[in-house]
Amino acid sequence: SSSVHSNTSSLSDAxxxxxxxxxxxxxxxxxxxxxxxxxxxxxxxxxRQVEDRxxxxxxxxxxxxxxxxxxxxxxxxxTALISGRARYGKVPKDHWSFPEWIDQEKAKKVREDMxxxxxxxGDSTSYRHMxxxxxxxxxxxxxxMEYEWYWRVExxxxxxxxxxxxxxxxxxxxxxxxxxxxxxYEYVETIPTIWDSAKKFIKEHPEHIAKHNALDWLSDDDGxxxxxxxxxxxxxxxxxxxxxxxxxxxxxxxxDKDGGFFYERWGDAPVHSIAAGLLLNRDQVHFFEDIGYxxxxxxxxxxNEKKRLDLKCSCNPTDNFDWKGYSCTNKWFDLxxxxxxxxxxxxxD
Ligand code: GDP
Ligand code: MN
Numbered sequence: 073s074s075s076v077h078s079n080t081s082s083l084s085d086a087x088x089x090x091x092x093x094x095x096x097x098x099x100x101x102x103x104x105x106x107x108x109x110x111x112x113x114x115x116x117x118x119x120r121q122v123e124d125r126x127x128x129x130x131x132x133x134x135x136x137x138x139x140x141x142x143x144x145x146x147x148x149x150x151t152a153l154i155s156g157r158a159r160y161g162k163v164p165k166d167h168w169s170f171p172e173w174i175d176q177e178k179a180k181k182v183r184e185d186m187x188x189x190x191x192x193x194g195d196s197t198s199y200r201h202m203x204x205x206x207x208x209x210x211x212x213x214x215x216x217m218e219y220e221w222y223w224r225v226e227x228x229x230x231x232x233x234x235x236x237x238x239x240x241x242x243x244x245x246x247x248x249x250x251x252x253x254x255x256x257y258e259y260v261e262t263i264p265t266i267w268d269s270a271k272k273f274i275k276e277h278p279e280h281i282a283k284h285n286a287l288d289w290l291s292d293d294d295g296x297x298x299x300x301x302x303x304x305x306x307x308x309x310x311x312x313x314x315x316x317x318x319x320x321x322x323x324x325x326x327x328d329k330d331g332g333f334f335y336e337r338w339g340d341a342p343v344h345s346i347a348a349g350l351l352l353n354r355d356q357v358h359f360f361e362d363i364g365y366x367x368x369x370x371x372x373x374x375x376n377e378k379k380r381l382d383l384k385c386s387c388n389p390t391d392n393f394d395w396k397g398y399s400c401t402n403k404w405f406d407l408x409x410x411x412x413x414x415x416x417x418x419x420x421d
Contacts, residue, residue, distance in 0.1 A: 083283040088314050088352065091244040092220060099240035101221035102156075103127070103134040104210065106202065109143045112150075114227030119153045122225060126235035131156040132223075135215045139168045139201070159215050167209040168201045170334060179334040186337065191261050194337055204333040206305070206340035208324040211315040224308040232364025232373060233383035239309050239360065250310045250348045251358040252303035253365045253372040254393060255400040260300055262337040266327070267291075267298035270346050273326040280319035284353040289400070289407050290346060301400035302345035306367045309360070319351045354408055359401065361413065375413035392419045 092100065103122065107115050119134070133156040136142060142160045151158040170176065186194025193199040210216065221240045243251065274281060274295070292299045314320060324343070332338045348357050364385045365372045372394060373387035374380050380389065394401045395416045405412055 083281050083285075084279060084319075084351075088249055088311070088317065088319075088356065090247055091249075091311060091313075093241075093244045098130060098132065099221055099238065099244065100219055101132055101223070101240040102216070102219045103132060103225050104137065104216065104222045105134065105225050105227075106137045106206065106210065107146075107227060108138060109140070109146050111227045112146050115225075116149060116153065118225050118227055118229045119150060121229075121231040123153060123155055125231045125233065128155050130238060132240075133157040133159060133219075134225075135213075135219075136160045137163055137210060137213060137215075139163045139198075139205075161213050161215040163205060163209070163213065167205055167213075171328065173329065174331055174334050179331075182335055182337075186261070189261070191259070191337065194261075200333050200337060203338060203340045203343075204328070207333070207338070207343040208321075208328060211312045216312060220312055222308070222310060222312055224306065226306045226367060228368065229306065230364075230366040232366065232371075232387035233362065233380070233385035235363060236383060237362075239363070243309060243311070243358065246358065247356065248311075248358040249314045249352050249356040250303075250344070251308065251360050253307050253360050253363050254304040254367075254370050255301060255345075255404060256304060256370070256393070256398055257300040257400060258302050258339065258342050262339060263298075263300070263332070263342055264336060265330070266332055266336070266338055266342055266346070269327045269330040269332060270298070270350070271295070272330075273323055274350065276326065277319075277322055280322060281350055282353045282356075284355070285351070286349040286354045286357065286404075286407060289354075289403055290349045298346075300342075301403060302339075302342040303348065303357075304367070304370070305339075305341035305344050307363075307365055308344070314352070320347055323347050323351065359404060359410075375416050375419060377415060379413075389415075390419060395420045397421050 105115060134154045141162055147160055183195045287295055289301055290298060327343060361374055364374055364387045370393045371387055371391040373389050373392040374385060375392060393399050
């Protein structure tokens with residue numbers, strides 16, 4: 073079976089160094105959004121909520137990225153809403169195209185086949201470029217090189233509760249590297265061979281595997297197969313230096329060489345999640361119970377009533393996805409021996 077459990081002596085004890093922690097004030101952090109000009113009205117809604125619930129007290133920057141030039145209207149309206157600096161970058165062509173080792177004919181046949189099987193985004197080339205970009209390139213765009221922390225925001229999300237603390241500072245103080253609010257099972261049709269590539273990486277790079285990793289959250293049979301659990305990456309707060317580390321880059325390149333972004337339809341969520349599960353210690357990944365969040369079609373609403381009232385949450389607690397059958401957050405709590413919040417039983421299916 074897997075070499076992860078059998079040979080722990082070669083594994084990494086301190087997978088990632090502690091982050092910089094200023095005594096007070098802002099962290100070196102930014103929001104980041106990948107968007108098209110046509111996403112304007114949907115991203116505006118997201119920005120308004122992030123500002124009202126959090127950023128008007130902090131004024132963190134916001135970096136926008138696009139494979140095309142942002143138009144004047146997009147820049148004007150988004151800049152007006154953001155209390156920090158709003159900055160705009162264009163993704164270079166080679167971060168948004170087929171690598172030369174990809175067989176175009178094979179990739180085209182996959183798209184046609186997936187279209188017929190009605191797999192979501194299965195026929196889309198741009199969606200695949202997006203997923204590859206979010207997996208391997210967003211964190212090394214020149215504008216992002218200046219920052220240590222990021223908070224990813226997508227169009228049409230909702231923030232249900234006041235964020236009455238600085239999540240970036242929280243992450244640094246508690247030695248966290250990656251975080252999530254929702255987790256679930258991935259459609260297997262989009263990632264049938266991703267675990268083969270992950271296993272190849274484990275074999276080739278035992279030095280990158282964390283000693284206290286979360287393999288048992290990703291696999292129910294000691295690493296033999298993937299159970300399809302992943303953190304939902306449309307919300308992420310994380311450490312950019314980790315994504316820029318040799319461990320993560322080696323991981324991304326192993327996957328990229330195997331071509332699954334184009335021969336299948338690998339999402340950046342399973343890519344980030346498998347990386348976090350293997351390269352980080354379990355206690356470096358954080359579940360933000362307090363951040364109420366929605367991205368179609370799933371809700372994370374704080375389970376605890378006192379918390380919802382204190383944070384002025386506007387979500388319906390029965391919508392909370394955390395404890396339902398298709399969520400992987402149950403499994404995360406079990407693996408980490410975390411105590412479930414009071415009231416969770418009322419929110420199971
Ligand atoms: P879903 O959440 O998986 O349904 O995918 P989305 O349509 O929300 O896309 C994920 C993110 O990538 C969002 O922030 C989109 O604005 C962005 N995105 C998707 N496709 C493109 C694209 O072709 N160009 C650009 N610039 N951004 C894109
Ligand atoms: Mn989305």
